[in-house]
Amino acid sequence: xxxxxxxxxxxxxxxxxxxxxxxxxxxxxxxxxxxxxxxxxxxxxxxxxxxxxxxxxxxxxxxxxxxxxxxxxxxxxxxxxxxxxxxxxxxxxxxxxxxxxxxxxxxxxxxxxxxxxxxxxxxxxxxxxxxxxxxxxxxxxxxxxxxxxxxxxxxxxxxxxxxxxxxxxxxxxxxxxxxxxxxxxxxxxxxxxxxxxxxxxxxxxxxxxxxxxxxxxxxxxxxxxxxxxxxxxxxxxxxxxxxxxxxxxxxxxxxxxxxxxxxxxxxxxxxxxxxxxxxxxxxxxxxxx
Amino acid sequence: xxxxxxxxxxxxxxxxxxxxxxxxxxxxxxxxxxxxxxxxxxxxxxxxxxxxxxxxxxxxxxxxxxxxxxxxxxxxxxxxxxxxxxxxxxxxxxxxxxxxxxxxxxxxxxxxxxxxxxxxxxxxxxxxxxxxxxxxxxxxxxxxxxxxxxxxxxxxxxxxxxxxxxxxxxxxxxxxxxxxxxxxxxxxxxxxxxxxxxxxxxxxxxxxxxxxxxxxxxxxxxxxxx
Numbered sequence: 457x458x459x460x461x462x463x464x465x466x467x468x469x470x471x472x473x474x475x476x477x478x479x480x481x482x483x484x485x486x487x488x489x490x491x492x493x494x495x496x497x498x499x500x501x502x503x504x505x506x507x508x509x510x511x512x513x514x515x516x517x518x519x520x521x522x523x524x525x526x527x528x529x530x531x532x533x534x535x536x537x538x539x540x541x542x543x544x545x546x547x548x549x550x551x552x553x554x555x556x557x558x559x560x561x562x563x564x565x566x567x568x569x570x571x572x573x574x575x576x577x578x579x580x581x582x583x584x585x586x587x588x589x590x591x592x593x594x595x596x597x598x599x600x601x602x603x604x605x606x607x608x609x610x611x612x613x614x615x616x617x618x619x620x621x622x623x624x625x626x627x628x629x630x631x632x633x634x635x636x637x638x639x640x641x642x643x644x645x646x647x648x649x650x651x652x653x654x655x656x657x658x659x660x661x662x663x664x665x666x667x668x669x670x671x672x673x674x675x676x677x678x679x680x681x682x683x684x685x686x687x688x689x690x691x692x693x694x695x696x697x698x699x700x701x702x703x704x705x706x707x708x709x710x711x712x713x714x715x716x717x718x719x720x721x722x723x724x725x726x727x728x729x730x731x732x733x734x735x736x737x738x739x740x741x742x743x744x745x
Numbered sequence: 746x747x748x749x750x751x752x753x754x755x756x757x758x759x760x761x762x763x764x765x766x767x768x769x770x771x772x773x774x775x776x777x778x779x780x781x782x783x784x785x786x787x788x789x790x791x792x793x794x795x796x797x798x799x800x801x802x803x804x805x806x807x808x809x810x811x812x813x814x815x816x817x818x819x820x821x822x823x824x825x826x827x828x829x830x831x832x833x834x835x836x837x838x839x840x841x842x843x844x845x846x847x848x849x850x851x852x853x854x855x856x857x858x859x860x861x862x863x864x865x866x867x868x869x870x871x872x873x874x875x876x877x878x879x880x881x882x883x884x885x886x887x888x889x890x891x892x893x894x895x896x897x898x899x900x901x902x903x904x905x906x907x908x909x910x911x912x913x914x915x916x917x918x919x920x921x922x923x924x925x926x927x928x929x930x931x932x933x934x935x936x937x938x939x940x941x942x943x944x945x946x947x948x949x950x951x952x953x954x955x956x957x958x959x960x961x962x963x964x965x966x967x968x969x970x971x
Binding site for chain 2 (some may be wrong): 629631639640641642643644645646648650653654657658659660661662667686695696697698699700701702706708710
């Protein structure tokens, strides 16, 4: 990737740049022959799906690639995932996702996830970096049928803080909804206005550029299991908390380091996975770099 | 804005600290923050409460209160039930959710005893009626206008948390009352903003509150309930 000092997108635009790119991905996982298979995945540029891996038996490890590395104003992404009964998939992304400064139009990402009976989706996108001046909206809706489990995380950095950039203008909105049989289990709607007092106030970000959430839905932990989770060592810096949701659990991070957030989330996932999936954690090989 | 004498009396009763719902037993994160040294004086408490009114969980509660009040006016129990479920699912921590449910249950039982006509509305929100929902049901029944009910709800919320801060920080009683008085204009502007919120605007940015409330669930020694 070219070194980007301006905050603008370091890439060639498609011919119809004024319209932006609309990347689409549709995945339909089915359980057949003792393993989970993505049946005829559909993608359009700039999204692409790598060939699935099976490092631990039947669980399908899939990696989504954004070939342009990020989004500019006017770009949209629409992702749709469905897991047919008894399928199990772990989905991650190949690299950090960047949302560049917008010249006016917002960027939008929509994700629809439908988990049928007795399925499990582990959803581990890598960090999203919201550049100063970005205007980003993301909406994720997850529908769980009985016996379906979703475990996902999201790590967001506001501004390229390593080079001292702050999120002094722009806007970020995130809406994540998890429903089960017509009832909302968890509605997580957040927004951040660039340059607002929320960035510094202890009630908001407290001067921290990174926030992260890990949630498990569709599985209620016993008190003992919750205590096990709370025994996982917290990251060396940043604020963390663990609580229960309606039929689920939520862990939040607020701090300076997306690496620390991810390391904590991996340790929580490793503690949780034997509980909800009766399997030890198995790190996707794309993270090995 | 005017209010009928009878409605004023009923609003005072509903928003009184003497209402037997146990509001005084919760600190909504303040106990954690005081123990961590993050809230050490009246000004810091004031700033925290103002942020909560502008960006936090209480803003969402208040917006749902308005919608439940409207649903009661329309006799639309489906809308009442779905906004109540919406609020339960939007609570970010178990502590905040259980507080809202416990206070809602207490107020619901009380309302059914005070006014049996309210039973169908309360029953449609079971098993978990949030406090803001029960408050809206009572206010609509007593014909307290939505905007006035909202002001009463937020004043009662602020009063409980100022009292918690008086015990925790600690602050003198007079300092606490000064703080509550100072919050007046902030409560008024919060009501103005919340009245304008569209459903699509219902979002918060209170990461600090969520983490403080989560940490309170495992705080070693505490005065307030979790």
